[in-house]
Amino acid sequence: MKTKIISQLKSRRFYIRLMSAAILIMSFIPFCNPITEYGGVQNSSLITVMKSMGSVIQYFSTEIPRFSAYSNVLFIMVILLYVSLIGILFGFLLSFSHDESYRGHGQNSILYSAAVMTVVFIVLCILYFNINIAMYRFGSVAVYRKLLIIFRMPPFLILFTVISAAVLVLSALERGFSLSDIKYRIKSSLAHRFKGGVHVPYNKVTSKMAIETLPPAKIMVYPLSQHIGAACDSLVKAGDTVKIGQKIADTDAFVSAPIHATVSGKVTKIDYMPHPTLNSAPAIVVENDFEDSEHESLKKTHADYKALSTEELISIIREAGITGMGGASFPTHVKIQSALKDNIDTLIINAAECEPYLSNDNRVILENCDELIGGIDILRHIFGLKNAYIGIEANKPQAIKVLNKATHKTGIRVVVLRAKYPQGGEKQLIKAVCNRTVPSGKLPSNVGCSIFNVDTAAAIYRAVVLGLPVMRRIVTVAGSGVEKPCNLNVRLGTPFSNILEACGLKEQTKKIVMGGPMMGISQYSLDAPVIKGTSGLLCFTENEVESEKDAACIRCGGCVSACPMNLTPNYIAMHTKLRDFEACEKLNAADCIECGCCSFTCPAKIPLVQYMRLAKQNVIENRKRQVTKK
Amino acid sequence: MSDLYYVSSSPHIKSSKTVQSVMRDVIIALTPALLGAVLFFSFRALVIVAVSVLSCVLFEFLYNLIFKKTQTVNDLSAVVTGILLGFNMPVTVPVYLPVIGAAFAIIVVKMLYGGLGKNIANPALCGRIFLFLSFSSYMTTWVNASTGVNKAANFLPLFANTDVVSSATPLVYLKNADPSVLTDVPLSSAFIGTIGGCLGETSAILLIIGGLYLLYKKVITWHIPAAYLGTVAVITFLFPHMEGISRLQFTAYNLFSGGLMLGAIFMATDYATSPVTPKGRIIFGVGCGLLTVFIRYFGGYPEGVSFAILLMNFLTWFIDKHTIPTKFGGESKYAKIFKKTNE
Numbered sequence: 001m002k003t004k005i006i007s008q009l010k011s012r013r014f015y016i017r018l019m020s021a022a023i024l025i026m027s028f029i030p031f032c033n034p035i036t037e038y039g040g041v042q043n044s045s046l047i048t049v050m051k052s053m054g055s056v057i058q059y060f061s062t063e064i065p066r067f068s069a070y071s072n073v074l075f076i077m078v079i080l081l082y083v084s085l086i087g088i089l090f091g092f093l094l095s096f097s098h099d100e101s102y103r104g105h106g107q108n109s110i111l112y113s114a115a116v117m118t119v120v121f122i123v124l125c126i127l128y129f130n131i132n133i134a135m136y137r138f139g140s141v142a143v144y145r146k147l148l149i150i151f152r153m154p155p156f157l158i159l160f161t162v163i164s165a166a167v168l169v170l171s172a173l174e175r176g177f178s179l180s181d182i183k184y185r186i187k188s189s190l191a192h193r194f195k196g197g198v199h200v201p202y203n204k205v206t207s208k209m210a211i212e213t214l215p216p217a218k219i220m221v222y223p224l225s226q227h228i229g230a231a232c233d234s235l236v237k238a239g240d241t242v243k244i245g246q247k248i249a250d251t252d253a254f255v256s257a258p259i260h261a262t263v264s265g266k267v268t269k270i271d272y273m274p275h276p277t278l279n280s281a282p283a284i285v286v287e288n289d290f291e292d293s294e295h296e297s298l299k300k301t302h303a304d305y306k307a308l309s310t311e312e313l314i315s316i317i318r319e320a321g322i323t324g325m326g327g328a329s330f331p332t333h334v335k336i337q338s339a340l341k342d343n344i345d346t347l348i349i350n351a352a353e354c355e356p357y358l359s360n361d362n363r364v365i366l367e368n369c370d371e372l373i374g375g376i377d378i379l380r381h382i383f384g385l386k387n388a389y390i391g392i393e394a395n396k397p398q399a400i401k402v403l404n405k406a407t408h409k410t411g412i413r414v415v416v417l418r419a420k421y422p423q424g425g426e427k428q429l430i431k432a433v434c435n436r437t438v439p440s441g442k443l444p445s446n447v448g449c450s451i452f453n454v455d456t457a458a459a460i461y462r463a464v465v466l467g468l469p470v471m472r473r474i475v476t477v478a479g480s481g482v483e484k485p486c487n488l489n490v491r492l493g494t495p496f497s498n499i500l501e502a503c504g505l506k507e508q509t510k511k512i513v514m515g516g517p518m519m520g521i522s523q524y525s526l527d528a529p530v531i532k533g534t535s536g537l538l539c540f541t542e543n544e545v546e547s548e549k550d551a552a553c554i555r556c557g558g559c560v561s562a563c564p565m566n567l568t569p570n571y572i573a574m575h576t577k578l579r580d581f582e583a584c585e586k587l588n589a590a591d592c593i594e595c596g597c598c599s600f601t602c603p604a605k606i607p608l609v610q611y612m613r614l615a616k617q618n619v620i621e622n623r624k625r626q627v628t629k630k
Numbered sequence: 631m632s633d634l635y636y637v638s639s640s641p642h643i644k645s646s647k648t649v650q651s652v653m654r655d656v657i658i659a660l661t662p663a664l665l666g667a668v669l670f671f672s673f674r675a676l677v678i679v680a681v682s683v684l685s686c687v688l689f690e691f692l693y694n695l696i697f698k699k700t701q702t703v704n705d706l707s708a709v710v711t712g713i714l715l716g717f718n719m720p721v722t723v724p725v726y727l728p729v730i731g732a733a734f735a736i737i738v739v740k741m742l743y744g745g746l747g748k749n750i751a752n753p754a755l756c757g758r759i760f761l762f763l764s765f766s767s768y769m770t771t772w773v774n775a776s777t778g779v780n781k782a783a784n785f786l787p788l789f790a791n792t793d794v795v796s797s798a799t800p801l802v803y804l805k806n807a808d809p810s811v812l813t814d815v816p817l818s819s820a821f822i823g824t825i826g827g828c829l830g831e832t833s834a835i836l837l838i839i840g841g842l843y844l845l846y847k848k849v850i851t852w853h854i855p856a857a858y859l860g861t862v863a864v865i866t867f868l869f870p871h872m873e874g875i876s877r878l879q880f881t882a883y884n885l886f887s888g889g890l891m892l893g894a895i896f897m898a899t900d901y902a903t904s905p906v907t908p909k910g911r912i913i914f915g916v917g918c919g920l921l922t923v924f925i926r927y928f929g930g931y932p933e934g935v936s937f938a939i940l941l942m943n944f945l946t947w948f949i950d951k952h953t954i955p956t957k958f959g960g961e962s963k964y965a966k967i968f969k970k971t972n973e
Contacts, residue, residue, distance in 0.1 A: 101646045105847075427959065431958075440958070510635065511635055511637075511638070517642040517643040522635070522638055551705070552744075552748065554649055555901045556901045560907060587954060588960065599641050600641050604649055605648070
């Protein structure tokens with residue numbers, strides 16, 4: 001109890017509440033009985049307040065000639081005062097709400113109302129000597145004059161001014177206002193915008209936590225399929241010994257990337273193991289001997305990469321097993337080759353990180369900025385481009401500062417974007433960074449753009465200059481089910497159970513998600529390992545797990561305005577329920593990017609994305625069937 | 631640690647918005663107008679709104695109970711319907727009128743079609759029109775709030791409509807092309823709400839405050855109110871139907887009096903009965919505006935908002951079907967046609 005009171009006394013919110021309550025109570029003083037010399041109304045408090053509001057209305061309706069500029073200014077001030085008082089009352093009441101978003105609205109309400117009120121009282125202080133004259137000219141509006149009485153008392157006037165200014169400052173601090181924050185927000189509002197999207201609660205608690213290194217586990221699991229495209233074939237047998245950096249799986253297929261061992265030890269078996277995205281898939285299991293002996297292929301450094309030809313660079317990138325590190329894991333060498341074929345003119349680095357909770361890209365920028373810039377230089381060299389863009393959301397001011405410093409006079413431009421989900425989606429990012437629209441069913445390279453994730457660029461630098469294949473990645477571990485949220489540098493192949501042991505998994509955890517909460521995949525087993533696309537590991541406790549039943553659609557149109565691809569999820573879901581996939585085709589269901597905006601925003605809690613996926617699958621299958629018929 | 635985890639499709643977080651919270655926001659937005667009604671029309675206004683709300687909730691509850699449906703009273707949509715229905719009555723109506731209206735609105739218009747989201751017309755609006763056609767004299771007896779009648783209204787018997795000094799609404803003046811509207815019902819009182827009319831519709835400013843709140847909370851979008859009010863403003867300004875007052879005054883009277891503000895902000899934006907596409911919403915708003923002005927100009931009634939919205943309600947699905955937005959990176963219909971003609 002005592003600690004509770006002390007913690008209350010330390011929180012800003014407590015003082016904001018206290019002072020707004022003081023303002024509210026003090027605003028009643030002029031309506032109380034002691035001051036009746038002007039009003040002559042004996043009723044106190046509430047009824048008088050209502051009557052005085054009525055007199056404001058009367059001021060409008062009865063044609064009082066407005067004598068001087070002072071009285072008009074005074075009148076406007078009184079109206080603003082009423083408005084800000086109502087605002088503070090709203091905010092005060094909302095600040096007790098259990099709902100986070102309502103508390104946020106309450107905070108906003110108090111902030112803006114306090115700003116208005118401070119301005120009002122500063123103006124009244126300036127007008128102080130003229131208040132008498134102005135009041136004198138109000139004539140018949142007697143009750144209304146009662147409010148003005150208070151302005152003739154200097155202690156009240158000063159007290160009100162000081163308190164409202166204090167509330168303003170405190171609530172601005174509470175909201176985390178900083179000058180650079182405002183600057184980047186203004187900057188981001190100048191960037192191009194894509195239609196739709198939603199504002200998600202970001203919850204980036206780990207963004208200020210430095211990357212820690214997690215020691216490898218005893219048993220490491222390397223699934224043969226860690227990317228989009230063909231699965232690899234194992235190059236080792238059970239019983240073989242492997243070393244760090246040794247290539248253990250590869251294939252001749254074009255769309256694929258090899259896989260390397262990240263520990264030294266013995267291959268115990270090659271068998272079906274739990275897989276984070278495919279449920280169960282063949283994998284190489286290695287027992288770690290903790291000697292960390294390195295393979296001879298490791299560290300073929302090429303500090304002077306400009307001497308290498310494009311083909312050589314691409315083959316280095318392929319051999320290093322680099323795939324898109326954002327989550328989709330498309331093999332990078334394939335992307336570079338198709339981009340070269342299309343002769344792209346714009347290179348975009350995706351640092352948006354629009355998924356809530358995740359902060360791994362943010363940490364990469366802050367801690368490995370040199371590697372990132374080096375990677376961009378290599379990419380620019382490959383494409384023969386002088387310029388590049390880095391798209392980053394405005395909610396990462398630290399990272400923007402670091403990038404601005406690092407990219408000074410290098411031809412790389414940092415584009416500050418709005419904090420809005422899905423800002424990091426390929427098509428949305430291109431729209432926001434260079435205002436080009438990727439035609440439906442086409443790739444970014446069709447409009448001359450190519451996008452690489454921050455971590456991918458850093459991995460390219462490590463592969464070319466330092467000679468390191470993809471063996472580690474940064475994983476954000478967060479959520480209410482984790483005791484110590486953190487950013488970890490994890491070796492690929494480490495089982496999830498190992499990571500969560502290190503971070504402390506709470507007993508109440510009900511759901512574990514790989515990736516971000518908007519597009520991540522929920523896990524049924526903790527034996528699944530970290531793969532190349534694992535950007536985060538989120539644990540949710542019971543109260544965050546969605547268990548509400550969906551209600552009927554109320555046709556609010558929220559999904560239509562939230563959809564970044566400009567579709568109509570409510571109608572597509574309706575036709576999917578009726579199994580009318582031809583209608584879904586007409587409604588462009590195949591263009592869905594499964595970002596989850598519609599499900600997120602739906603007030604009836606309808607799982608719209610699931611309907612969209614079903615529709616998309618069926619539409620694409622129908623199309624294939626028609627092609628084969630022809 | 632339990633061994634079994636929930637496995638579900640993404641997204642794993644959802645917004646805190648629910649049907650209930652949306653309806654709660656609408657109720658909050660209607661509160662200023664309700665307080666205004668009490669201030670202008672005495673506490674009898676509160677009684678009528680309360681009876682209307684209670685009977686709406688009761689009818690929905692009973693319907694679900696009798697037909698063994700899932701109980702949907704929790705979503706507060708019946709409360710919104712009740713408040714809107716109450717807002718659409720003069721203060722002098724006998725208290726059984728809102729009960730009849732609620733029965734029609736909830737049972738016939740809302741629940742028989744399948745409940746919230748399935749109804750083809752706005753329940754509160756249909757309730758109003760039903761009462762308007764059945765009990766015309768009760769529904770068109772206006773008292774003026776500012777003339778002191780409001781004090782007398784406190785003492786009206788609850789179950790009968792007694793003789794009160796009725797006063798004409800500004801729209802009746804406009805219908806009769808009577809320029810004395812300027813002195814009898816000044817524009818400022820039409821804006822504040824101290825004029826004759828239904829409970830909730832008189833005060834334009836309080837309704838606008840509620841509308842701004844809804845816009846801030848993203849409960850409604852700007853499309854329908856802007857298109858609706860914009861159309862009415864443009865037509866009444868370009869083609870004023872009356873002499874003796876200026877164009878601007880005529881436009882202002884048309885905007886601020888009658889049910890236009892209530893209709894444009896709260897009735898036309900009803901989710902179930904308005905289009906979901908942005909383009910469709912603008913077409914819907916323009917249609918409502920045109921019909922409202924036509925009824926006010928050429929119809930038999932001085933007021934046309936409710937009929938206009940009702941007629942447009944029936945076109946909602948049709949409008950939606952033909953205004954499916956062009957997908958991101960797709961070609962609009964017109965671009966396609968243009969291409970074909972070029973070929």
